[in-house]
Amino acid sequence: MSTTAFAQDYNNRLGQQRGGKVTFEPLGPGVFFDALDPTVKRWYVPQELYHDYRFRTWEYSNYARDPYERYVNITREGEYFYDTFGNFVNRGWLIYDWRQEALTPLGSSIYQDSRYLGWFNQVLIATDSKGGALYSITTGDQIRTTLTPMTFSKPAFNGIQLDFATDKYAGTVLLSRISNPVRASVSNADTRTNATNMIGGRALAQVGDFVTVGATWVNAHNTRTTLGSFDSNPTRGTLGDGQARVPINAIALVLSDDSPEDGEGGTALFSHDLVVVREDFQNGIRETLTLADLTNDPTRWPVIEGGFREEGFLAANGIQRIIINYDFNDPAYIGPDPTELVKVTFDLVLANDYKVEVWSDRQTGQETPPEAPLTRATLDERNPVLLEIARAPDNTKDGSNRRRLVFDYGLPTATQIYGFTIEAQDVLGFNFYGEYDINQKFRQYPNLALFTDDRSFEDASTRADAWMMNLSFQGDPWFFFGEAFSMDHDYSTSSFLLNQNGDINYDQPSQFFYEFVEDNDDQDRTPDWQRGGQPGPDFAIFPGWDENNDFVSDFNQNDNRTISNRIPDYDEPFLRYEVDRPEFLFGIDLNNNDWIDRFENDDEPDFPYKRDHRGYNAYSGVYVTPGVRMSVGQTREELLSSERENTTTYGLVTVDEDWAGLGRLRVFDMIKKAKDAIPDDRRAPQAFLLAGLPAKVADILPAQDTWVNSLFIGFDYTRIPRLNIRNKIKYDLYVQSSDDLRALDRSPLRERSSFFGLINKVDYTYRFEGLSIQPRFKSQYLRRTPFLRREADVEEWDEFLSVILKFPVLRHSMIEVGTEFRQLRELKADEDALLQDSILGPTGDLNETNLAVQWSTTTDYLGYVLLLQTGFRLSRRASETIEMMDLVIDKKSTIETGTTTFITIYAGVEQ
Template sequence: MNRKWIFWTAIAILWLGSVAANAQEYGARLGTVKRGGVVSFEPQGSGVLFGALDPAKRRWYVPQELFNEYQWRQWEYSNYARDHYQRYVSAIREGDYYYDLYGNLITRGWLVFNNSQTQPRQFGSSVLKSRNFEGWFSGLVISADSKGQHHYALTAGTKIRSTLTPMTFSKPRWDGIQFDYAADKYQGTLIYSRISRPGGTSTNDQESLVTNATSMFGSRATAQVGDFATLGLTMVNAHQSNTLIDGFTGNPFTGELSVDQNQTVSIIEIVLRDDSPEDGVGGAAFFSAGSDIIITYLDGTQDNGKAIRFEPIIEGGLVGEGFLSADGVEEIRLRYDFDSPAFVNRSSGTKEEIKKVEFRLVLGNDYQVWVTSDSQLNASGESVLLLVAQAEGNVQDNTNLQIVSFDYGLPTSTQIWGGTLELQKVLGFDFYGEYDLSYSYTKYPNVVAKTHTTFSGIRGDRAASAWMMNLSRVAFPFFFFGEAYSMDPRYSTRTFTAQGDGFIDYEDERIHVVELVEDNDDQDEFPDTVRKDWQVGDPSVFPGWDENNDFISDFNQNDNRFLSNLIPDYEEPFLRHNVDRPEFLFGIDLNNNLWVDRFENDELPDYPYKKDHRGYNAYGGIHFTPELRLMVGVLREGLISSIQKNHANYVLLTLDRDTPDWGRFRVFEMLKS
């Protein structure tokens, strides 16, 4: 019995020995066991190999990769009669190793998307999208997890459809990253994209490196308060970045001047125009005696233009009683030349030492203020005007005489802050309110300065506001809806984008502008206007004309990409009896332009309300039967920058009844005064 036990024990030892001899050696690739049984994946440097401490002259063949993988001994005769040859397998077949800053292993796999920015460094902004990002994942990668009530998802894609609020950020497709979190009472979202060069579907396994870039990031968080209220906060920022600048210098929300922007300014020109040129009177009134320029230098000293007799060259304008006026199409141009003898001989510093230029203009009546410089150019090298301020209403008697003060600079950032409040079923009412502030930051160029002065809007009015309130209630058979809104004409959700060399064409919206709120009147997957992040455009825009949701205009149903048909169906005999002309369709036309509101197409961002409008609208009604209802309402709105108004009282009667004998019977009638 003991001999048998010894025999089988010996056989087991020999078998285990042969298995161990034939087992593949993985070295430290599966981790290194340290004291206490802890497995570590930390990288290790080369150590002392005692087997190689042999003072022999013969070459030492290091048994490394090929020996561990295929048991190949370079110093021995290779014969594959019994042990057949094994082909080479790529060492990175399972991906590469990735470590953090401290040398800890993060993971092993394939890098399909990476976006980083390192400052200060030339070409410090990097985006990498491997061919696998498009080939394996079709340009969309989603990582998600949940535990209990907590859910999160990280989405990286080239065609993300996303909305924070319709007044701050809403795009049917954009290229970037979105992180979402949701719980029972809380929700949150973070978004990011290098919108100037996001990389598209692939960068062909090469990093897309630039020094100047335009980045966008935003967030929204909501919290349910009690059973009926939800509070929300929103932030969206799009800014220029220059990776040559120290990353800890300045404010990331206000952006930095690109390399091309940060050039010495020699000429600044201000243009005053009539804000309502159609009336031909009461345009911008400029009082030169009270206006001035204040120049600040790097050492803190200041010059007043009038004190050193540095006055602008004035062109245009009609001479009035103590002022110049720009009525109708007339313009007043104020040209400040920092190379002129008046500045060079009397100023406290050179133009290269200027860090801030402030203008104080005494203006009245219905004015517009535009500004440009020899650094604010288009692709042809011509100066491009940008709007700075405009008067409210249409004052024509100088009763709004004021000092309009602002700093000159080049655009570096667009920042929006906002808050929302939503109430549901409070005393039977539903409420939604939103308030947003838009900042358009600029900085004055100076090659020597490490930091640049930042400014937005005009003094006393740094931000442009936009707000809306909706209130509704249904208590059958009665119902009510009310809305109030105000959209400042300077409210903006667009940003300029820089090329890799830092150049910005301030005139070419198609190449150098990105809209944070898209124009998408037909609500499909394609933005309607051509912009930097959407060069294709949408050749077929039919808002409200696709009720069957087949992505084909209901007015030209037999048109397709292979057999084009340019004749509307209501002009074709075989379909004419089923299709009415657009002008024959009944609908609401509250802006009184003789076109149904839901069919309108424009090239403006799809805000809930149009810019430069302020007012309210309310209506109430009753259902006499489920099919018959009567509504009575009032509309009061006007343009903020003009005296144009849209006041209406209206009554609307609708009947929509479907009978088995006579079919569907519909009646619409609206009276307005």
């Protein structure tokens, strides 16, 4: 076999050496002098086949002497990439690419390669540093990001975060296309003409040794890539294609009572006017017209429905509404054609407790907007999209807050928040944090001619403010904490998202809302609600009930998403000895809704303070001993949109002492005088992981003028080895100071309400040569007098006696046998009286017996630890009822027997 020597020519593939440095910039094709002969015959270009395989297309091929060499990839995988200046980047793979091009359709594009998901697990990080300066850029689908809790905080931010830090300065920039962001990967770039982009940042500077000042800015704006980038202020946004192509043909103002529950002092409308601006698009001349120019019969246009006439004004109290319809296709309207309108301004004179909302036929939703004119029946039956414009700052009823409200109508285009912070650390023992933020919401009036000419729309904006201050002091043994706060009711960290067609469904937050600050009460990686382009919703929400951080409620620890367990541990046989009911938890309840504050789950963003609230809280105290603390304080807050207030003055004593050789004593006692008329609704905790959306629990306002005392005493006796004695007392008392107090739904409240609970538990563990016997006894007494008079009192005593026996079998197997006896007695109802009055049904008493046997074997298999469990459980419950038997009413024991057999195998990586 003979071979021919061959030297491969790499041409420019190895770069060009210039001045001792190899560069790879594109050079373009050169002139090949061997190809300058003037022949008619085809010139076969010596490319890949010639250079890599010595194959000459113009010659006869014969593989008798030189065997055929199959095609192989002799170069690295990937593509050649060059940067903006023509510099060769590398040969590899495009992992992530986000581009925003102006003056072109489909100019917003995001590409994420499958390797972004497979190789890099949806996170790319680049870092650099020099001296004391550090820089990092993070690209990811779920980045934990916080600027400040009042401006931007997300557990799963999809976008790019750039960070810079030195000894005295720090800065962050956030970038994202928040409408339809790519999650995971796409085979082709996701391109769009209409998009919503977000940009934000925070800068910090240290002043001196103790003070740090900061500035924050976050903006989300709609964009259309057919526009020039600087034709207008991009942070104010623009209307999408779908919004701008169709003119507005009808607008309606809906005026209502901002506090309808009191049934009085609602909206008072003294006058209304309309100013429009039309443009002649032939010559660009604009003309301003008032209501008198738009109709020749003010009694027919605009069409006003609802309300009732008072002396000098039109009123709407309670559930009443005033609807002012401006239908530009109505025969009584003689103004410009809707396609010529570029600006519409409303001028109202209002008083009392007003609420102003606006509707138009371009405020799209999941359903087709109703036909004009808008009526009360339409509002009730069709539920059209209403956008809020203004609310009265309080619940004024005497007309003293009379004001003129002037606003331009438009569709939302951008949301912006900017503010500053100041923080001081350890200044003479004091720490301080202050923050002030301003929220702006921009809107624009749609016009097809302006859209076609790529001109800017007329825009307007509204403003809302929020601020907070915290001051703390720690000087042994004294301490102090004070906080003041205010947040307007319309302060919003939500932004609307454009879809691919340039439209928005304003009533569909799960797809068309983006949140700067999430509702994530349980502080996990998944927000509680569903929003566009992000994971969620999270229905398994139990704030403060997951102390071991396993994403499962501590009150139902053996629940999981593979096999759901719907019985809480405090009701489940054998487990209920260790786990007590949540009613026995104790803590601070400053909003007086009968639920501990740190366990609350609501539907609001996780701001440090609630919207529409302004007030302060301050307390001071002393450590009597390291384990004994006493403090007094006061909370005072008000709703900015009404006259509702909460003033709570409190005293607090806590004791946490460990006595060697005896046990641990815990005491919590809080007494407070509360005048709380502010409702704080919440979501009920879920019993199991797959329970779905948590139910809403309304605050009935149980402490409107009330003395409240909450006491908890717990003592664990540990002096005798292997003997555990645990005791708990929980006592809550509400005493009303005023007569005839009523809940929010007007139901009468009891003058005295209470909860008393007592738990005693004792167990002893005996061990002998691998044998373990543990007898256990638990007694639980509960007495509750509810807040509402219509609800019945509860008093019951529940006791459990159980024995657990464990002994080993073979080397890695164990048998566990357990029996449990339960006796529940309902102590409130008089059973003899029930019999005498012939009241049929359960008496509330029951006896229950449980028996369980379980065999467990642990073994190693294929690198895993296998646990096999097989067993049997028998449950027998006897419930007492009063029934009619042979024409005689008597007590009867109804017996239910249940059995469970199981064979279960678990696989894990550790035992």
